[in-house]
Amino acid sequence: MSFTLKINGTSHEVDVDDDTPLLWVLRDVLGMTGTKFGCGAALCGACTVHIDGAPTRSCITTIDTVGDSAITTIEAVGASPAGRHIQQAWLDLEVVQCGYCQSGQIMSAAALISDNKTPSDDDIDNAMSGNICRCGTYARIREAIKHAATAYAGEAK
Amino acid sequence: MxxxxxxxxxxxxxxxxxxxxxxxxxxxxxxxxxxxxxxxxxxxxxxxxxxxxxxxxxxxxxxxxxxxxxxxxxxxxxxxxxxxxxxxxxxxxxxxxxxxxxxxxxxxxxxxxxxxxxxxxxxxxxxxxxxxxxxxxxxxxxxxxxxxxxxxxxxxxxxxxxxxxxxxxxxxxxxxxxxxxxxxxxxxxxxxxxxxxxxxxxxxxxxxFTLIGTPAKRLDVAGKVDGTATYGIDVKLPGLKVATVAACPVFGGKLKSVDDTEARAVKGVRQIVKIDDAVAVVADHMGAAKKGLAALKIEWDEGPNATLSTEEIVKQMAALATSGPAVDDKKVGDVAAAEAAAARTVKATYQMPFLAHATMEPLNCTVHVRPDSCEVWVGSQVLGRAQATAAEVTGLPAEKVTVHNHLLGGGFGRRLEVDSVTQAVKIAKQVDGPVKVVWTREEDIQHDIYRPYYYDQFAAGLDAQGKVTSFRHRVVGSSIVARWLPQAFANGLDFDAVDGAAGPYAFPNLHVDYVRHILPEGFVTGWWRGVGITHNAFIVEGFVDELAVESKADPVAFRRGLLANDARARGVLDLAAEKAGWGTTLPARTGRGIAVLFGFGTYMAQVADVEIGKDGAVKVRRIVCSVDCGVVVNPDTVKAQVQGGIVYGLSAALYGQITLKDGRVEQSNFDNYQALRIEEMPEIEVHIVDSREAPGGMGEPSTAGVAPAVVNAIFAATGQRLRQLPIDPDRLKGA
Incomplete structure (x- = not known):
């Protein structure tokens, strides 16, 4: 079946089965490999994208459910103020190790601070619990989210 | 020593x-x-x-x-x-x-x-x-x-x-x-x-030095925050197909037959490739490949391991602990005489499970086989071995095999193996053009090369004052070295299995020996972050903690007494204890434990504070880690490695185990092979000793140190001595 997807502000036409997960359309059909495969079962968060701003696991989101929603991926998250602040905080606080999970971490974190510029530790736990990092960067992720949220809130004033 | x-x-x-x-x-x-x-x-x-x-x-x-x-x-x-x-x-x-x-x-x-x-x-x-x-x-x-x-x-x-x-x-x-x-x-x-x-x-x-010793910014991270960094799994090539694979779920089994009628009908599926022990579906994209794989009707020849279970393996190891034959590693003094003269002898058996690596980037390898050459795109810890296996499978000389290395989405020892490269080349030989073979997470966990199961026995002699007069440690486990580095497998001794088997301590009478357990063919063990030190630090530090209790001594003071000749080890021990507030009173159901180790040229101590719920759930509140790794190149990286290594080790301590039933691995994904998540992250303090000694390794010691510190803290909180990982909350209920 043919689907028209709105990804990072651009329309893309793809011809795949309607139960194809969005992840594989992004990675293998459209070559947008920033979104990562980790588990295929919404258990690790590596494949997180935004669909109409909401953090969504693309590995279990079939293409027929996306409709004309706006999809944002790691390649374009820096275009939003929240995404840009998160990326900068990730660099400033040296969050990254192997980096493989960080696309998903950044997408979840950007969605969090776009809605909540003063996230508590509980808010961070709730927003980030679905994102596994085997390198163990969690402490720095937490600090970087706070750092980014503060910078974002300061800018918004 | x-x-x-x-x-x-x-x-x-x-x-x-x-x-x-x-x-x-x-x-x-x-x-x-x-x-x-x-x-x-x-x-x-x-x-x-x-x-x-x-x-x-x-x-x-x-x-x-x-x-x-x-x-x-x-x-x-x-x-x-x-x-x-x-x-x-x-x-x-x-x-x-x-x-x-x-x-x-x-x-x-x-x-x-x-x-x-x-x-x-x-x-x-x-x-x-x-x-x-x-x-x-x-x-x-x-x-x-x-x-x-x-x-x-x-x-x-x-x-x-x-x-x-x-x-x-x-x-x-x-x-x-x-x-x-x-x-x-x-x-x-x-x-x-x-x-x-x-x-x-x-x-x-x-x-x-003006640069070494400063927290220089990492050079590899810019592309890792905007999706542009390229891991092996991200390779793009003209005409590239994607394949996913199912190997025989029973180790050592073979492919018998495949009915691929339905799989071939899946949109985007291009080819079904059969190899000796696996079948792969080649498609335009991974979604189609996975769907095609699920539609295959596969018959396996399960072979001789169809009834293999963890229980059976452990039973074999327990028997070997008694029967041997054991190969000596270290012999100091006269253990038998010391035991005969001891006021008391303390004995214990410790066990550690098989573990998978579960790197975030599932195993993958892209290969293009041509009549006169072969190209491989992969993230590997052993590039020469990747090249060699591609040469062997294709029959080409090594110089005709090009290997393009990539960033690794986690290694942890899994990418010290080239089994997935071998398999990908076998598949690619049957495919016209380049093919990227990607393992599902389930395949990644069920066809790992696992950290060995270890079954260790101790006996220690104590004199009337509680001083250790002898220390005996027998290690039973499969040998990674014999397979991976056979040149170094000398006289039946696996140097890695016994690395750190007496801790950093100087025992007056010491005997460490090793019994090799041979696993059935097809079930393979390999390196896992922290390697032999992760095994021995857990069990030695647990047992030494038991000896401190037997001697009615403070665990820090007791260890200090065994480290009289090792100033650097005492240094990290005392530093961690001081920074953690060792000796201060803790609330009910909380406990504090310590572990000290030497490994990879680095001295480290960790103090864990844990809280035990009424349901037995273990919450690790804080880890204070001291480290003397000699000259520090990048202190921020040292801290990051301590933090990350602790998370890796703590995931294993709390949750990690691979078990077998009917020759198959029972775990399959992050729901039943769990990793620590952000809300479980302890507070971690890192204290680095200012040192001019030669640099030590920092990728692994912290993985080794965390489990014993936590288990010793659990004992302090509950009186329950856990001699087996992962930690079993059922044993801590209401304790």
Whole structure:
């Protein structure tokens, strides 16, 4: 079946089965490999994208459910103020190790601070619990989210 | 005994106590030639440190390249692979310190497989593992930088007709302060290539370092926050197909037959490929490949392991612990006499489970087989082995196999294996054009090469005052070394299985021995972050804690008494205890435990604070870690490695176990092979000892130290002594 997807502000036409997960359309059909495969079962968060701003696991989101929603991926998250602040905080606080999970971490974190510029530790736990990092960067992720949220809130004033 | 820091964890031809520190100070042999693009190409040759068996291709081998182009671009070819440990920053720091360049703007390239050029001096072939990168390259890469700088300065001095000693170098420029003349490295590159290589170069003393020891920003992370970094799984090629694979779920089993009628009907599926023990579905994209795989009707020949279970394996190991035959590792004094004279003998059995690695990036390998060549795109810790297996499977000579290395989405030892490369090449041989073979997470967990199960027995003699008079430790486990590095499997002893088997302690009477357990063919064990130290630190530190309790001694004071001859070990022990507030009163159902270890040339202690719920749930509140890893190259990376290693070790301590039933692995994904999540993250404090000692490895010690500290804290909180991992909350209910 043919689907028209709105990804990072651009329309893309793809011809795949309607139960194809969005992840594989992004990675293998459209070559947008920033979104990562980790588990295929919404258990690790590596494949997180935004669909109409909401953090969504693309590995279990079939293409027929996306409709004309706006999809944002790691390649374009820096275009939003929240995404840009998160990326900068990730660099400033040296969050990254192997980096493989960080696309998903950044997408979840950007969605969090776009809605909540003063996230508590509980808010961070709730927003980030679905994102596994085997390198163990969690402490720095937490600090970087706070750092980014503060910078974002300061800018918004 | 262990003060003699073992650089080479992989090659103790003799017991550690008899192994001299490998000769990193031996003279380097340097050669230079003009790079293809014009400019200075400097290769560093070093003697190898491992036995003759591994040095088949010559007594001296180059290790690393510095390239300086005429436009001033500095390119550093990284002999070690980046898997998150920060080596793509630390190795450039070593070179830049002596070369006198800014780190910013340096170009990094992955080294290709080339055992002559990129041998890891600490191990003896091209490998990233065992926390050896800094230890192996600390001196060679500084020498490389110093030699290149010396030649650039000589070129400038020759041009100006001045004494090289009257020139300085800084930030990529040679200066002649007396005349004010200056020349950039780029402008000097061609001239410098004609300068004879200095036979000897002086290296800066530690107190003159301006870059080493500073928290330099990582060079590999910009592309990791915007999706542009390329891991093996991200390879894009014209005409690339994607395949996913199912290997026989029973280890050692074979493919019998496949009905692929339905799979072929799936949109996007192009081909079904059968190999001896697996079947792959080749498709336009992974979604179609997975759907096709699910539609296959596969019949397996399960082979002889169809009834294999963990229980059976453990039963075999328990029997071996009694029957042997055991091979001696260390024998000090007279253990039998000491035990006969002891006031009390304490005995215990400890067990550790099989573990999977579960790197975030599932295993994958892209291969294009042509009649006369083969290309491989992969992220591997052992590039030469990746090349060799591709050559073997295709029948091509190794020089016809090109391996393109990539960033690794986690290694942890899993990418020290090339089983997935072998398999991908077998599949690619049947595919016209390039194919990317991607394992599902389920395949990744169920066809891992697992950390061995260990079954260890202790006996210790105590005198009437509670002093340890003898220490006996028998290790039972499969041998990784016998398979992975057979040259180093000497007289039946697996040096890794017994690494750290007496901890950092000096026991007056000591006996460590090893019994090899042989697993059924097809079920394979391998390296896992922290390797032998992770195994032995857990069980030795647990048992030593038991001895402290038996002796009615404070666990810190008790350990200090066993470390009388080891100031660095006492140093980290006391530092962690002090920073953690050892001895202060804790609330009910909370406890504090300590562990100390020496491994990878590094001393470390960890103090864990835990809280036990009424339901037995273990919450690790805080870890205070002290570390003496000698000279620190990048303190921020050291901290990151401590934090990350603790998370990896804690995930295993709380949740990690691979079990077998009917010859199959029972775990399959992150729901039943759990990883620590952000809300479970303890507060971690890292205290680094200021040291001028030779650098130790930092990729693994913290993984080793966390489980024993936590288990000892659980004992302090509940009185329950856990001698088996993972931690079983059922044993702590209401405790």
């Amino acid at each position: 262990l003060n003699n820091a073992m650089l080479n964890t992989y090659a103790p031809a003799q017991p550690a106590s008899d192994t001299p520190a490998p000769g990193l100070s031996r003279r380097s042999f340097l050669t230079a030639s003009l790079a293809a693009g014009g400019g200075l190409l400097l290769a560093v040759s070093l003697p190898r440190f491992v036995g003759e068996a591994l040095a088949a291709d010559g007594p001296f081998a180059p290790d690393a390249f510095i390239r300086i182009a005429t436009d001033g671009t500095v390119t550093l070819v990284m002999p070690q692979v980046e898997m998150g440990q920060g080596i793509y920053t630390a190795l450039p720091m070593l070179i830049a310190e002596e070369l006198e360049i800014d780190l910013a703007g340096v170009r990094l390239e992955h080294a290709p497989p080339d055992g002559k050029l990129y041998t890891n001096p600490a191990i003896g072939f091209q490998v990233t593992g065992g926390s050896t990168s800094i230890r192996g390259f600390y001196e060679p890469l500084r020498k490389a930088g110093a030699s290149a700088r010396t030649m650039l300065v000589a070129a400038a001095a020759q041009m100006w007709g001045v004494d090289p000693a009257s020139c300085d170098a800084a930030k990529g420029v040679v200066l002649h302060p007396a005349s004010g003349r200056r020349a950039t490295y780029g402008s000097l590159a061609e001239k410098a290539a004609a300068i004879p290589v200095p036979k000897e170069v002086a290296l800066k003393p530690v107190d003159k």
